[in-house]
Amino acid sequence: MGVVMENEVTPPTNDGKLLCYHCGETCQNECLQVDDKFFCCLGCKTVYEILNENGLCSYYDFENNPGITLKNIVENDKYAFLENDKISHQLSDFISEKQQNITLFIPSIHCSSCIWLLENLYRLKEGVNQSRVHFSKKQLTLQFDPTIIPLREVVETLVSIGYEPQITLDTHKKDKVKKEDTSLLLKIAVAGFCFGNIMLLAFPEYFGFDDVNSELKQFFSYISLFLSLPIVLYAASDYFKSALKGFNQRYVNIDVPIVLGIITLFSRSVYEILSQTGNGYLDSLSGLLFFLLIGKWFQSKTYQGLSFERDYKSYFPMAINKLIDNVPTPIPVNDIEIGDKIIVKNNELIPVDGVLLSDYANIDYSFVTGESIPVRKNIKEYIYAGGKQRGSSIEILVEKSVSQSYLTQLWNNDTFTSQEEDSNTFINNISKYFTLAILIIAFSSGFVWYVTDPSKVINVFTAVLIVACPCALALSSPFTLGNTLRVFGKLGLYLKNTSVIEKLSKITHVVFDKTGTITYNDQSQIHYDGVELSSIEKEMFSSLSSQSSHPLSKMIFKYLDEKSTLNVESFTEIIGAGIEGIVKNCNCKMGSGEFVLEKNEVNNIIKETRVYISIDGDVKGCYLIQNKYRKRIKSVMGQLSENYGLSILSGDNDSERERLKQLFLDTTEMRFNQLPDDKLNYVAELQKQNNVMMFGDGLNDAGALKQSNVGIVVAENVNNFTPASDGIMDAKLFEQLPALLKFSRSAKYIVYASFVLSFVYNVVGLSFAVMGNLTPVFAAILMPLSSISVVLFTTFAVNFKAKNLF
Amino acid sequence: MLIITVLILISVAVALIFLIAFFWAVKSGQYDDTYSPSVRMLFDDEKNKNEETSKNGNKPKS
Numbered sequence: 001m002g003v004v005m006e007n008e009v010t011p012p013t014n015d016g017k018l019l020c021y022h023c024g025e026t027c028q029n030e031c032l033q034v035d036d037k038f039f040c041c042l043g044c045k046t047v048y049e050i051l052n053e054n055g056l057c058s059y060y061d062f063e064n065n066p067g068i069t070l071k072n073i074v075e076n077d078k079y080a081f082l083e084n085d086k087i088s089h090q091l092s093d094f095i096s097e098k099q100q101n102i103t104l105f106i107p108s109i110h111c112s113s114c115i116w117l118l119e120n121l122y123r124l125k126e127g128v129n130q131s132r133v134h135f136s137k138k139q140l141t142l143q144f145d146p147t148i149i150p151l152r153e154v155v156e157t158l159v160s161i162g163y164e165p166q167i168t169l170d171t172h173k174k175d176k177v178k179k180e181d182t183s184l185l186l187k188i189a190v191a192g193f194c195f196g197n198i199m200l201l202a203f204p205e206y207f208g209f210d211d212v213n214s215e216l217k218q219f220f221s222y223i224s225l226f227l228s229l230p231i232v233l234y235a236a237s238d239y240f241k242s243a244l245k246g247f248n249q250r251y252v253n254i255d256v257p258i259v260l261g262i263i264t265l266f267s268r269s270v271y272e273i274l275s276q277t278g279n280g281y282l283d284s285l286s287g288l289l290f291f292l293l294i295g296k297w298f299q300s301k302t303y304q305g306l307s308f309e310r311d312y313k314s315y316f317p318m319a320i321n322k323l324i325d326n327v328p329t330p331i332p333v334n335d336i337e338i339g340d341k342i343i344v345k346n347n348e349l350i351p352v353d354g355v356l357l358s359d360y361a362n363i364d365y366s367f368v369t370g371e372s373i374p375v376r377k378n379i380k381e382y383i384y385a386g387g388k389q390r391g392s393s394i395e396i397l398v399e400k401s402v403s404q405s406y407l408t409q410l411w412n413n414d415t416f417t418s419q420e421e422d423s424n425t426f427i428n429n430i431s432k433y434f435t436l437a438i439l440i441i442a443f444s445s446g447f448v449w450y451v452t453d454p455s456k457v458i459n460v461f462t463a464v465l466i467v468a469c470p471c472a473l474a475l476s477s478p479f480t481l482g483n484t485l486r487v488f489g490k491l492g493l494y495l496k497n498t499s500v501i502e503k504l505s506k507i508t509h510v511v512f513d514k515t516g517t518i519t520y521n522d523q524s525q526i527h528y529d530g531v532e533l534s535s536i537e538k539e540m541f542s543s544l545s546s547q548s549s550h551p552l553s554k555m556i557f558k559y560l561d562e563k564s565t566l567n568v569e570s571f572t573e574i575i576g577a578g579i580e581g582i583v584k585n586c587n588c589k590m591g592s593g594e595f596v597l598e599k600n601e602v603n604n605i606i607k608e609t610r611v612y613i614s615i616d617g618d619v620k621g622c623y624l625i626q627n628k629y630r631k632r633i634k635s636v637m638g639q640l641s642e643n644y645g646l647s648i649l650s651g652d653n654d655s656e657r658e659r660l661k662q663l664f665l666d667t668t669e670m671r672f673n674q675l676p677d678d679k680l681n682y683v684a685e686l687q688k689q690n691n692v693m694m695f696g697d698g699l700n701d702a703g704a705l706k707q708s709n710v711g712i713v714v715a716e717n718v719n720n721f722t723p724a725s726d727g728i729m730d731a732k733l734f735e736q737l738p739a740l741l742k743f744s745r746s747a748k749y750i751v752y753a754s755f756v757l758s759f760v761y762n763v764v765g766l767s768f769a770v771m772g773n774l775t776p777v778f779a780a781i782l783m784p785l786s787s788i789s790v791v792l793f794t795t796f797a798v799n800f801k802a803k804n805l806f
Numbered sequence: 807m808l809i810i811t812v813l814i815l816i817s818v819a820v821a822l823i824f825l826i827a828f829f830w831a832v833k834s835g836q837y838d839d840t841y842s843p844s845v846r847m848l849f850d851d852e853k854n855k856n857e858e859t860s861k862n863g864n865k866p867k868s
Contacts, residue, residue, distance in 0.1 A: 112845040135842040182832050193825045197818055216807050223814065
């Protein structure tokens with residue numbers, strides 16, 4: 001526990017740079033100081049001041065620099081929609097006149113300071129009665145009095161201290177996952193309880209105390225029988241259900257031989273006890289189920305903070321402002337109808353397709369294409385859903401409803417409606433043959449004994465079924481895959497469940513999305529082409545670009561890395577074109593070819609992003625903005641191409657084709673200008689011959705991710721919103737991709753090796769059973785021994801392999 | 807030998823009590839979040855007196 005109870009200023013320097021007291025980032029251009037503390041931006045400083053006023057500064061005591069950077073400041077009336085009663089009701093868990101309960105998802109919860117501050121919210125705002133953090137789910141449960149403090153104000157308070165909740169269409173209806181977890185836990189408890197007690201009662205038998213009086217012996221067996229009932233009826237219920245389900249769908253899954261074993265064990269034990277011919281195998285039965293259930297639990301590791309099921313609804317806002325009699329009124333997004341006029345504010349997502357009614361818009365389609373540079377749209381142009389408006393509010397005439405819009409249509413595709421159950425796992429493939437082999441051995445040995453000694457037929461027949469019960473076999477896969485899942489999780493690849501690992505090991509073709517997946521999302525490469533600039537000129541353009549918040553201006557400002565102290569006069573920014581201003585009595589211009597060169601035809605041929613600069617009409621040159629590819633991409637692709645087919649799909653134009661050709665081999669297929677549907681169809685086409693793995697990052701890849709056998713999302717920050725997928729990968733892990741895939745293949749071989757191990761045990765056990773020599777004690781030793789050794793083997797093998805590879 | 811019978815019954819009964827206690831713990835959600843309680847415990851120690859006064863003033867019972 002890193003609780004430090006001292007109140008000193010944290011050493012503010014790191015490599016000679018000042019660190020923000022609130023968020024721990026290096027203070028770059030500006031540096032604000034309050035008391036002896038430094039802050040990187042106004043946002044951080046404000047939060048500190050709010051906390052300081054309310055005596056909540058122990059926030060900073062639990063962890064160093066716990067705060068969340070507030071550089072992305074939120075629009076004032078972003079949460080106005082929370083005043084709408086219908087929406088407020090929809091979001092709340094409970095609502096009455098004087099009390100309202102709500103559960104919010106807050107992705108920025110990350111340390112113990114967060115818990116402390118959020119749970120002390122009542123000291124910050126009157127009316128908040130109680131707040132509870134669920135750390136692993138990153139949820140905050142609030143109880144407040146809506147007459148003192150309305151929901152909107154509660155949320156805005158949270159935003160003001162850096163904990164912005166994610167309120168989307170999706171958040172209010174997902175609390176259904178939890179139940180199964182606890183029932184499994186309870187079953188393990190019951191099985192463990194019965195196993196322990198039955199084993200205890202069987203001890204006299206193990207040690208062969210013959211002098212125990214027979215009445216007592218009988219009493220022991222009756223208690224065991226009584227204790228075994230909850231095991232068969234409750235703890236084993238899932239196996240019965242699953243075997244029956246398999247039977248109905250006409251395939252033999254691994255649960256069939258297990259159920260066969262359980263039934264035989266139980267009925268023979270009941271017979272022996274009631275007829276007083278023996279003590280039965282109840283200890284083996286309970287041990288078997290106890291181990292099996294533990295295996296199941298080990299396999300069911302989940303990452304609570306991450307969601308693998310998001311669809312477009314999670315991206316869309318809860319509400320949108322509709323113009324009713326020229327007054328903007330918030331309405332739920334689902335209530336938008338064709339013909340409505342809606343207002344989209346700065347940074348808001350456009351939820352529907354429509355026609356622009358304002359003069360122009362500046363739309364950032366980074367959610368859809370991964371491309372962060374906004375696109376200019378003019379009046380009467382058609383606007384697709386999924387973009388974000390940057391700049392002043394725009395008005396849109398709705399042309400299509402939410403579910404029929406360009407982006408959301410993707411989810412009407414069959415891929416999203418069909419629910420396939422994957423029965424084609426290692427273990428189910430083997431279990432068919434296993435069950436058949438066991439039945440053949442049981443019947444044939446029964447037949448042999450029928451000829452030689454008919455009195456022992458039933459004995460031998462059941463003994464074969466009992467000892468062959470595939471406990472070790474059934475454990476090998478959950479433990480190997482469960483361990484592999486954990487290793488991946490530690491590295492930063494979070495998979496939905498263990499069956500993804502099996503699918504990973506079968507992959508033959510890998511498809512990459514370009515923007516944001518193999519390129520950095522937040523970094524670009526800038527290349528200057530033109531007349532050499534003097535340092536004065538550089539400073540002039542640096543000062544000019546510092547005036548604008550357009551992403552391109554910011555990039556160039558960063559690239560120039562110059563002081564920006566010069567005074568800029570009569571600065572103007574023309575959205576979608578460029579910026580100009582008078583610096584040192586010179587008229588400086590930066591922007592598109594059209595804007596700076598004052599010609600129209602230039603843009604038609606050039607496809608990459610260029611920013612031209614000129615001083616007093618004299619064109620100096622241009623900046624070429626190119627994607628920056630991830631580190632070591634060439635060696636990653638080189639290694640991958642040895643084992644897999646590779647393809648690249650891009651929503652962009654083909655301006656990068658030549659650069660990509662240098663990074664990839666000639667065999668790599670590249671497709672440009674791909675719409676979300678095209679990507680999906682391309683993957684489906686490939687799947688006719690291959691097992692396809694897809695790497696993507698944005699909503700536009702959602703269809704292809706879903707269609708592919710394994711769809712992985714690459715994210716700079718795994719807590720960010722990601723589309724539905726089989727797994728989420730930390731972008732830092734990209735260079736280890738070949739090793740990751742190799743590891744998933746080795747998991748398959750480890751499962752096979754442990755199959756062999758459990759077969760050896762089965763052969764030993766079966767040879768005893770066939771001879772008619774299986775005693776309860778022998779079964780009680782052999783079965784746990786085989787299970788434990790398989791578990792140990794797989795655990796060591798997986799971790800050994802992981803050590804070698806990473 | 808009667809004593810053994812009684813002892814066995816008692817031991818099973820005691821074990822059963824613990825099983826029920828475990829059921830209760832799971833059902834009441836004590837295993838839902840294993841991180842925040844461990845941290846929360848440390849907070850309360852810190853400014854107990856302050857809390858007490860502000861609780862009386864600020865926290866109406868619901």
